[in-house]
Amino acid sequence: MKIKYQLWLIFSGLFILVSFTVYMFVSESYERRLQQGYELISITQGSAVLDNLKDTYPFTPNRSIGYLETFSEELNMRLIMLDQDKKVYADSFQELKSNAALNLDILNLDDLPGSLFVETASSAYVQYTLIPFQSGERKGYLLMVEEAEQLFRELKSFQKWMVQILAISLFVFFLISYFVSSWFSKPIRQIIFNLTKITPLKRTFYLKYQRRDEIKELIVAIKNMVEELNRYDERQRRFLSTSSHELKTPLATIQLILENLPYVRENEERYREFVRDLSFQVQKMKIMVEQLLEINRIWDRQLQKEILKAEEIKEYLLQSFQHIARDKNIFLEFELETVDLFVDQDLFLRGLDNLVSNAIRYSSEGRSVRIMMKNIQDKNENKISVCDQGIGIKPEDLPHVLEPFYRSNDASAWNQEGSGLGLTIVKQMVEMHQGRIDIKTGEHGTCIHLFFPKT
Numbered sequence: 001m002k003i004k005y006q007l008w009l010i011f012s013g014l015f016i017l018v019s020f021t022v023y024m025f026v027s028e029s030y031e032r033r034l035q036q037g038y039e040l041i042s043i044t045q046g047s048a049v050l051d052n053l054k055d056t057y058p059f060t061p062n063r064s065i066g067y068l069e070t071f072s073e074e075l076n077m078r079l080i081m082l083d084q085d086k087k088v089y090a091d092s093f094q095e096l097k098s099n100a101a102l103n104l105d106i107l108n109l110d111d112l113p114g115s116l117f118v119e120t121a122s123s124a125y126v127q128y129t130l131i132p133f134q135s136g137e138r139k140g141y142l143l144m145v146e147e148a149e150q151l152f153r154e155l156k157s158f159q160k161w162m163v164q165i166l167a168i169s170l171f172v173f174f175l176i177s178y179f180v181s182s183w184f185s186k187p188i189r190q191i192i193f194n195l196t197k198i199t200p201l202k203r204t205f206y207l208k209y210q211r212r213d214e215i216k217e218l219i220v221a222i223k224n225m226v227e228e229l230n231r232y233d234e235r236q237r238r239f240l241s242t243s244s245h246e247l248k249t250p251l252a253t254i255q256l257i258l259e260n261l262p263y264v265r266e267n268e269e270r271y272r273e274f275v276r277d278l279s280f281q282v283q284k285m286k287i288m289v290e291q292l293l294e295i296n297r298i299w300d301r302q303l304q305k306e307i308l309k310a311e312e313i314k315e316y317l318l319q320s321f322q323h324i325a326r327d328k329n330i331f332l333e334f335e336l337e338t339v340d341l342f343v344d345q346d347l348f349l350r351g352l353d354n355l356v357s358n359a360i361r362y363s364s365e366g367r368s369v370r371i372m373m374k375n376i377q378d379k380n381e382n383k384i385s386v387c388d389q390g391i392g393i394k395p396e397d398l399p400h401v402l403e404p405f406y407r408s409n410d411a412s413a414w415n416q417e418g419s420g421l422g423l424t425i426v427k428q429m430v431e432m433h434q435g436r437i438d439i440k441t442g443e444h445g446t447c448i449h450l451f452f453p454k455t
């Protein structure tokens with residue numbers, strides 16, 4: 001059901017509930033007030049009757065009946081005198097035998113003098129009033145029975161009036177609450193409408209909204225999301241075009257070499273050189289394609305985090321880099337606190353691989369590469385750093401080294417191999433672990449620190 005109707009239903013339901021309660025309360029208290037008025041009148045009348053009647057009790061019942069008849073006609077009600085046991089003493093209608101017992105609720109009333117209003121089986125409304133009196137030593141009661149149609153009519157007409165008022169206000173409230181509900185849910189409908197207009201070709205979201213509430217927050221969040229999507233799209237497009245461009249360069253070189261190959265056939269040395277260049281370019285392309293595939297794979301990957309011990313990391317790095325480092329006369333040094341990383345092993349080691357291989361590649365002979373692991377107590381983070389004493393990164397290159405395919409001129413001059421994708425992979429890996437990267441670099445070398453949350 002639409003929010004508009006849900007709100008409408010809730011408002012109306014609440015209103016009906018409240019009006020019903022108010023109706024019950026007001027009509028009951030009105031009835032009580034009416035009855036109190038009628039009770040007062042009857043008690044006053046009864047007291048006046050008793051002034052004359054009291055002396056006839058209990059010894060002259062015939063006189064009592066005479067008085068009762070007169071007053072009964074005058075007041076238009078039935079009057080019955082009861083003795084101290086609430087048995088009949090005299091009846092103005094002369095129907096009840098003396099000493100007869102009556103079965104009436106009013107006789108059990110504690111609060112005397114008082115009235116009770118009763119709806120009879122023939123749906124007539126009857127008022128019973130009982131007044132105690134004292135005649136000499138003896139106690140007696142005057143019971144007055146009269147019809148209370150007037151009270152009943154007054155009550156009914158008041159109730160009718162109230163029902164009308166409530167019905168009108170209910171109608172007005174229905175209308176108002178409908179408009180209020182519509183007004184409240186309008187922004188949601190607008191948001192939905194604007195969202196459905198978004199297409200892959202036209203990805204914009206705009207909605208003017210003045211109030212400062214959760215809907216405003218929602219609109220801002222959607223706007224940000226759409227912008228982020230656009231940025232992501234733009235990045236993807238750029239990545240694709242750079243990738244193809246980067247792949248084209250070695251391909252063009254390969255083509256050039258192949259075209260010139262027949263002309264150097266006679267010259268053995270040149271021929272070898274050409275073949276070596278050819279194989280170098282092919283190797284370069286192969287690495288690039290592999291890394292591209294890897295970047296793509298990483299995004300689709302479900303992280304499988306497990307505990308990786310410092311010693312395992314050391315063992316892995318020694319196995320992968322010991323030979324290369326020894327060939328280049330570079331020392332691998334480890335400073336590992338006993339830290340357990342909670343990471344996707346495969347992904348993490350591939351990232352680390354890139355860092356260490358950069359550190360070795362961009363250092364000259366005789367230098368050392370240090371790999372450190374630290375437990376940062378107060379931040380709930382683990383830190384792993386790879387530091388070298390190599391060529392460093394120039395300040396103008398620093399902001400770009402994490403971008404795909406970016407290679408500094410220094411790096412290209414220093415080392416022909418390399419695709420510029422290594423640090424991109426590292427960045428991706430770290431982001432997937434909700435970690436962060438910090439690069440400290442200068443003329444004397446580079447330190448790349450990775451921070452991983454402990455859990």
Ligand SMILES: Nc1ncnc2c1ncn2[C@@H]1O[C@H](COP(=O)(O)OP(=O)(O)O)[C@@H](O)[C@H]1O
Nearest residue numbers: 358362392401407408411418419420421422423
């Ligand atoms: N340890 C390092 N010392 C100096 N420069 C570095 C280091 N690591 C990365 N760089 C710079 O960052 C660039 C990007 O690195 P990377 O993505 O691994 O690509 P590649 O190593 O293939 O060039 C490198 O070309 C180089 O300019």
Ligand SMILES: [Mg+2]
Nearest residue numbers: 354358422423
């Ligand atoms: Mg690299």
